[in-house]
Structure formats: structure tokens, C-alpha cells
Amino acid sequence: MHGRPRKASKPEDEAASITKAQKLRALQTQFFSFHHSKIYTKEAVELSAKLLEINPESYTAWNYRKLAVEHYLSQPDCNPESVKSLLDDELRVVESALRQNFKSYGAWHHRKWVLSKGHSSVDLELRLLDKFQKADSRNFHAWNYRRFVAELMNRSEKDEIKYTEDMIYTNFSNYSAWHNRSVLLSSLLEKKAEGFLLKENLLPEEYEFIHQAIFTDPDDQSGWFYHLWLLDQTVTTDHPLLVSTWPAHGSDVFLVGDRCQNGSFSPFTTVLSDSGSFPIVLYFNQPVKGVSSSTVIIECGFNKNEELLWEPLSVSNSQTAQVWVAHLKCPTSEHDSSVEISVGYSKEIVSPRGSQYSHPSTFSFKVHVQPVERDSSRVSVAENILWREENFKVYRAQSEESIPIPSFDQLCIKNGHESTASNWRTEALAKEVECFRELLSLMDCKIGKLTLARLLMAYDVMSFPFANKLVHSEEVLELYNDLMKLDPTHHRYYKDEHSLVLLRKMTSSEESLLQHCFQYKDSVSSAIGNPICLRLNNLSLSRIRAFERLLWVQMLDLSHNELESIEGLEAMQLLYGLSLGNNKLRSLTALEPLRKLKSLRVLDISYNQIGDHSIDTTRYLCSSPLSHSVGSELNDVALINYWEAFYMFKDLNLTQLDIVGNTIADEKFKSVLVKIMPLLKRLNGELLD
């Protein structure tokens, strides 16, 4: 029951509970002796009923009763009538136990068990439930059981939705009722394919309904929860879609064997390829599975017979990921060729919910290969990337016409078929925005501000492909700034959201992105082909996301932020140099996404907090040395003490690492690192032998 104060117990109550405990203990002893010797006589079964009436939490007694029922059912002389009366007895016992405590898991479960035997009247159950739900309308056991009964008797969703409505009208602070409503509506929506109901008709009505609750009492949480569910329903498209790719559609990719290549190639599309292959990245709007050489068809002038191996880019080892990568081997001789890739012509790419990728898309690009000169002695000995201010020059396009970032609007796959279909979504969001602006004009309300921020962002993202601009990003950033001040308890959440909006804003247009593009050029290494570095430093970012427009980036500066995690960075497959200096990374395992970056050579993780905290809270995400047999050149002690380092750096092909300014980085650790990474040329700026 909700809202009933607990009374302090009196001395006489205590005495009573002692006698009760004694009685219960005696009963229990006797019950166990029956149970262990498998006695299912009438007296024995009645004893268990008595026990359960006093203590409905006695799981063993419930199980004993189940055994007793099974025992009876296996008797040769049982007939349908006696079975029914036996099960009715069970229902009675459950009912009296529930009267004692209607939140008893065991009792509700036993009732389900009896009902699923299929001999009892289901109608009675609904009547019983009505009683229980009237007594406590937020008892989630009763609501759970209600779903079970409704399914058993094939009660229509509409009737059940009506029931939630009645309960909500009695008291709208009923999270259980709202939740059940969302469950029922989801199940109705899933039947959409059978011409049942359309989201676009249903959601506006639900919005209208929840507004009544939210406006009447904005302090009540249940309404906001339901609104959040509705927002999610509005924003998520059912079907997976391809959002962006690398290489982008219509782009020219220049592959060069080493960095000595001078040429007039755009630094944005020139890729160093010392492994003789380049990655193809598919970025979807939601995690999908089933990306393979049979679902993604590739046609190109070279590499005719080889099947591509598609790999999910997710930190957990599941076969579901939002980003997938495959490496295409390129010819070793000078070569120009076009590549065409088709996604989704067979229906095996599906979301975890089971929605198919149903809008096939095709993209193509041109590849220009420069012959690879295998002259490793020249490569990278002198190379030393210094993340110094003076080494970054504001990028200016060399000629007026040249489009620096590979045709920016091509970065995103245009899903024209979605544009008309999602009209109702943007309309619904616009309506919501207007509604909550009104609420905020009446009163100051934290959750109202948060909701408005979410709505504006969702609206911008939804209408983005057409507007090509995040119109409200300034306002949203302001809202989050406001919230950080108003609600310090949730400061970190707002900070994270703020960071993500900021990133989205910076990547939203070519103009804004170019402001963060710099050309790296240091005094010594004139040989380096002046790569473009995206500098997102000093922005006090606490989280990063929105990589779909950054797939082309080869050099990224995230230094002087407040990052604790770099989740999602694995999507940037072309990354060659990365600075994470002066952030708040607390452990080596936080670097996990880097393990997926095969082209990463230069890494700066100096001045973080690695090693500050003896307990690594993300440790469980990383597999343990005990579950691996590594034929290692390291001795066991080093392996166990520096397992994380081994795990993290073993598969990276780093040539340059800066780790100074972390507690963990003592001399011993450095020597371990050198052993783990034989390719390492520079550690903390010092040239290694």
C-alpha cells in the first residue's frame, strides 16, 4: 500500500510476535518432515496450507503443494471433477495467502501455475484482480498477473487499454497503469503490419492524454515517464537505415603507400595504406545484425573473387552493432577503379527487435591507387607528431572550387523514402515543443526543461536531413547549462547531454566543422603530407558521440576535455593519430574502443588519471587473463600485474605513445609497454632503440 505511515510496534505486539514465531516454527518442523518423506496425505497438505496462511513467503511450502498436486494428478483414480476441486482448493489457499500479503511472489506464482493447468475459470480471476487492484492500484504483482490472465483468456488489448484508462482516471499517479498501457500499445503497434493501428494515428492521441496529466501536476513522475516512452516511440524508426558510409557516395579516394607522396590530392581523402587495404565503414541508425558478404554486395574492378569479411564494431562481443567495417584489399599497382556497394537487397539485415532493413541503398566511389613503395626504413623514423599549438594551422582550401570535406552533404545517405513517412514525426515533435514552451512560460520546472531540450534536439535531428542545420542547438545548450545550475545532483547527466549536443552542433554543417579543421605541419617533418587534424580540444566535453559525419577523420585532437569514456570512437576506422591528453580517463580499460582502430599509430593519453584509482570500475567489461591462454613473451608476473596494458596495447600497432602524467606510468610500466609493443618507436617523446 502506498502512503500509509508505519506504526511503531508496542511491547505487547512484540510478545505476540514471539508466540507467533514459536507456533510457526513448530508448524514448519512438522511440514518439513512431511515434505522430506514425500507424504501427500490430506492432513499433510492441509498443514502446508496453514503454514502458508501465516507465512505466504514460504517457497518450499508452495513447491510442496505443487508436488502434491502433481502426485495426485498421477494417481490412476483421478477424474476431471476431482481435479477441478483440487485446483480450486489451491486457488483458495493462494487467495488467503494473498489476503495476508498481496505482494507475495510465491503466492502469485503459484496461482499462475494453477491457472496454466487450464482447469480453472479465468473470469473469476479478473474479478479477484479488480478487488486487489482497487485495494492497491499500484501493486505491480497484480498488474503482472493481470497481463498473464488477459493473455490466457485472450482479452483484447482494447479492453485492457480501456481498463488502464479507468485506473488512470481514478488516480493518474499510477505508474503501473501507464506502464501497462505502454505495453499494450506496443503490442498493438507490432500488429501494425496486419493493418491494425498506425503509430501516426495513435501517438497524437496519447500525447494529448498525457498532457492532461503533466499539466495538471508537473510534479508527478509517472506522467513524465510515459511521455518519455512516447517520445521514444516517435523518434525511433522501426526499420534500420544506413546513415553514412566511408568512403562517401560519389567521393574519390586516394590511396598512397606512404606519406612521402606529394601531390595535389585533397588531404581529406588521401589515405595512407601500408597494409595494402582500406576500410569500408557502414554506419546505421541503430544496431543491426546480419551484415555479411551476402547482404552487402560489392562490385569493383579489382578484387573480384574475394568475399569481404564484415566485422561489427562494438565493444561487447555481440554480433549486433551500429557500425560495421570490412577491409578491401587494393591492387599494388597504380590503378583507378570505381566501387559500387549495395546494401539490403536481401532481407537479412535486421534490428534486434526484428525489423528488417527494407530500403535498399547503393553507393559508389572511385579509388585511385598509387604504387606502394615498400621502403620501411624511410617511413616514420623521423616521424614525431607533437600535439603543440604551433603545429596546427587553420585549414584553408587551396582553391576556391575545391570542396575540402568529401562533398559534405553526401556524407549522409539521403533516405528520400523516409522524408514523407516521417512528416508526422516532425509535426508531432513540433507540437510537443510548443506545448512544453507553454508549460515553462507558466512555471519553472526542471523536468519540463529537460523534456524541452530533448524534444528540440529530437526535432532538429529529425528535420536535419532537409534543413541541414540544427536550428535549436544554442537554445538546447542553454537549457542544459541552466539545468546544471538548477539541479546539481544530476550535473553529470546534463553535462554529458550538453557535450553530445555540442558535438552534434559542430558536426552539423560543413562551415562549423571546418572551423575545427587544422593542418598539421611541424618544423622538422616537412615530409609528412600535412594531414588534416580535427581539433575538438578545450571544449569541456564529458562524452562523445555523433561520429557518423567524422568517419573520414585521420587525426583527432580531443585533449583538454573531461572525457571519462571514449565509447563509440571505434567507428573512426581511419584514425591514425589521436590525442586524449588532459582528460579524466581513469583506467586503461576505458581505452577499449581503440582496440578496434587498426590504423591508429600515434596515441597521446598523457595527463589522465590512469592508475589513480586502485579499483577499476570498468574492469568487468574486459576479459580476464585467466580465461585466456596467451603464449606470451612476457613473464607471468608482468602479465598478471599489467594484464590491462597487455590486453589493450597488444593488438594496437602504435608507433608513438605518450602516457606521461598518469600514476600508472612508472619506469617499470614503461619497460613493459616497450615489450608489449615491438613496433613502438617513441614513448613519451623519447626515441626508442
Add this chain to the structure above:
Amino acid sequence: MEDIPPYPPIDPTTFDLIVIGTGLPESIIAAAASTASKSVLHLDPKPFYGSHFSSLPLADLPSFLSTHSTSPSPPRPRSSEDSNEFSVLDLSTRPLYSSIDISVFSPDLLDQNSRKFNLDVAGPRAFFCADKSIELILNTGANQYMEFKSIDATFVGDNKGNLLNVPDSRAAIFKDKSLGLMEKNQLMRFFKLVQGHMAGEQDVKISDEDLQSPFVDFLNKMGLPPKIKSFILYAIAMADNDQEDTGVCRDLLKTKDGIDQLALYNASIGRFQNASGALLYPIYGQGELSQAFCRRAAVKGCIYVLRMPVTELLVDKDSGCYKGVRLASGQDIFSQKLILDPTFKVTLPSGLSPPPPLQAKLPFFSQKDDRGKIARGICITMTSLKPDMSNFLVVYPPRSLFPEQATSIRLLQIASSLAVCPPGMYVLYISALCNDDDQGKKLIHAVMNTLLTVPPINSESNAAVQSETAESGFAVQDENAESSSTGPSDPGEGKPTLLWSALYNQELTLGQVDFICSTPMPDGKLNHDDLIDAAIKLFKKIYPEDEFFPQTSSENPEDDGDGDGDDDVSLET
């Protein structure tokens, strides 16, 4: 009424207190005095309980009203001047109802059912679940003799016949279809402010300055739109007079009182499990309330004699002090104290000079209330004003029906489920404060014309039977010609058709605490709280030493059985 059995002699002949009339205040005082171990004789000249608070069969209502509308007959010449100790003062009735207007449109239908009606003389009246009357009923155990039902809803009406739901609780605001989202938010925030203030939360305390200001100013200050303001003032705080008319309004509600009313309303919702709304109505009508207190008094030893008119008052020859009463049976009964119901007027027998102290006091006995009169109307229909609902209250705020409407009009529809009428019928009680008879009629007719179809009088089969007091036909047509002609007054428009109506104006008299104490007439309020206060005041006056229903919760002689649920009123679902 011809063959009344001979009056039995009453024994004993001396009491602590004699109460004449069985209206609500009298009954409460009788019960309280009996509880305080006084010997009490409770008399009523009528054959039923309740006096001006009674619920009567259809046929009896007109005659009850008319007997109390005539001026007293001139004092009878006193023949027997037998007593030497006492002066004898005549006790006569005075007119309390005027402009009585009974119209019968379906005599056949009603005649056969007359006894199935329990019509409240002092309607419309209801209880707030948490008001003083309910507290008193619970404290005294009078709840054993009554059953209640919840009134389903409150509406605010307009001159087009629309009834707008009054969103009076969180759930009702949520559910309401006529309020905009902003209005919902504003109203709920205002309710929360009041709740917070009542709970003594520091950050939402309403300042003393605000508490002393007019409630309407405070509502304006809170920025509430006119519609919501009107809901709060007239349908929740139940203000009688136009609060916006701040210069003229006779009783301007202060914020403090307004907030108290809101708190009462709020506490009433959900107080009892089976009561959905804030208001309750007793099964068998309001007359049950007086009767319940009489039964309570009888349990404590009060002696009841009905059908016993009291003809004279006996006062001490020299001091003019009250001594006793002379009954219609001729018996003299003596007591220390006397309570009279407002029906009675004390007059001097002709040709006698009263003791000097009385000469000064008598002219002021039973003063009228300066608030004027109250217009009441009772209508009977065959269909509900709202198709899906039986029992509800409708409030017409000032100026909602016509520009000169200075007071709010309340209408209470009660269905047969409350045993006030035969199955399938509905009783509508209407009342409004007014200054004179014409104004009163206009107010009641305005509501009737808005909501009801009044059938033509001259039809032969439905020959209207007029009561002897009504001098002309039904007055609706001519008096309110303008308002009935504005709207499309097609009779078949779905408005309920009127079967019967009684319109009358009632005097408002104040209770009197003097050499003789008299009780007040029913007031213009919806609930009984002011009347209970008056009864308490009278009791305190005559028995300053005694406690008014002392709290003896454990002792409850009538309650043998399940003793657990008795802090509840009986509610029928």
C-alpha cells in the same frame, strides 16, 4: 386530521428544559441537553419530526407552507384567568413563507404517488463529507440512524442550459474536457498552494495581508482566469453574493474564509471510501437529520410528544420570568428553560398589561435576518437534467443567467435512488437569496426556464390544479418573457418536462438568545454548519456549565456488534 386522539396527560409535569418544534437546531439542543443529564420535554404541534427542516410527502407540502404563511389570528379573548401566580402570554404563529406558488401539470401521475415523496422544505441542502455536521453526527452517534449517498458531481450552469463540470480535485482536473492545459495547470497549482498553506508548509505560506484581503482579489493576484475564479468562488467556496462587485457586495468573502472553504472541500473529497465527490445527501431526505438527533435525545431520556400544540406561555406575574407552558390539552408543564422554534410569536392577550420587564423585550422578539429572504423552488421531472447522472449540484454564479442576478442560485437534483421520489422521477431543489418576493421569483424562474420545459397550463387533460394561495396561472410566461424568447424555446428540445413545482419565499430569522430562546429558520447555505453553530451558541447560553456533547468515545450504548467501523457514516453504494 379530524380524529386526533385525545391528548394524553404528560407525567412528570416539571422538566429542566422544554423544547418546542423539532427542527434541526431544536433537535440538536434536545439531544445535547439530554446527554448532559437534563430532563427534557420535546414537543411538536405537527404529527411529524423536523418542523421547517422536515421532508414531507407531496400532498402535505403545500398545506405545511400555507399554514405558515398566514398571519396569526387575532388573540383569542382570554376567559380563564384562573391562575394567581402567572401571567399568561399567547403563543401564536407568524408568517414565514410568502408568495407560495404550486403548479401541478400531471395530477394523475403524482396523486397516486404522493406518499412516495419526501420533499425537503429547506432544500437544496447537502453535507460536505468533512463538515461540522458530519463531525457532529459521528461524534454523537446519530450516524446510526441515517444512511447517506454521495452526490456525483458539481456543475456550473450558464444561460444556454450548458452544465460545466467543476474540476474540484486532482483527478477531476485531469479528467476535465473543458479546461485547457494552462487552466489545468493554474488551477492545480492554486489547489496545491491552498493545501500547502493548510499543512503549514513554510515556503507556501499565504501572507496575513493576503488572508485579510477579499478572496476575489487574492484569486486575481494569483492570475486565475475568470472561468476558474468563478468555479472557485461560487461552486467550491459556495459564495452567495457577487464577489466581483466589491463596492456593493454584502458579504465579501475574505481570503482566509475562502481558503477554509477550499480546505473543507478538499478534505471532503475521498474522506469516505464510497463517496466519490465532496457532498453527501441522506437517504429519505434532509428531514432524517432532525429525526436522528431526536432519536439520539430519546435514547438519553428525552420525552417526545408530537401533535401537541402549545397555546400559552406562563410567566411570573411579578418578575416576568418564564415559568412554563400551557398545552393544547390544557395541561400546564413547568421547566427552567424553554427553546422555541421560529414559528412562534409571543403576544400579549388583549386587555392585559404584561409585567414590566416584558414590555420592553417583546417587540424585539424573533427579529428578522437583515439578509432578506430566501427564494426556494421544488420541481419534479421525469428525466434527469444530465442523461448519465442522477444526483448532482448545479451552481449559477451571479450574473450568469441575467445581468441583474445579484446572488448565486443553487440547484440540487436528487433521484429516486435516494428515496425522495417514486422510481424514474427526479426532484430539483432550487434556492437563492433575495431582497423581496419579486426578485426571488425572478431568480427561480430564470433557472427553470433555462433547464426545463414548462407545459401549457390550459390543456384539459392536464388541468392545472392551483393551490388556493396562487392567485393567477403560472407566472413564468409573463415575468421572464425576454429570457425565454432569446433562446430557441422549442419545448421538445430535450429539456426535462416539469410535472409539478412549488415556489415560495422563506423569511430568514435569526436565533434569539433572550428571556426566551428561539432557534433560527433554515439559512441560505448549502450545508448545516451555521445552523449547528447557532444551536451550540444557544446551548451554551442556557447551560454555560455543561459541555456540548462531551467526547465519550468509548461509551456507545447502542453499538453492540462490530465496533470497529463506527467512525464512518453509512454510505450506500
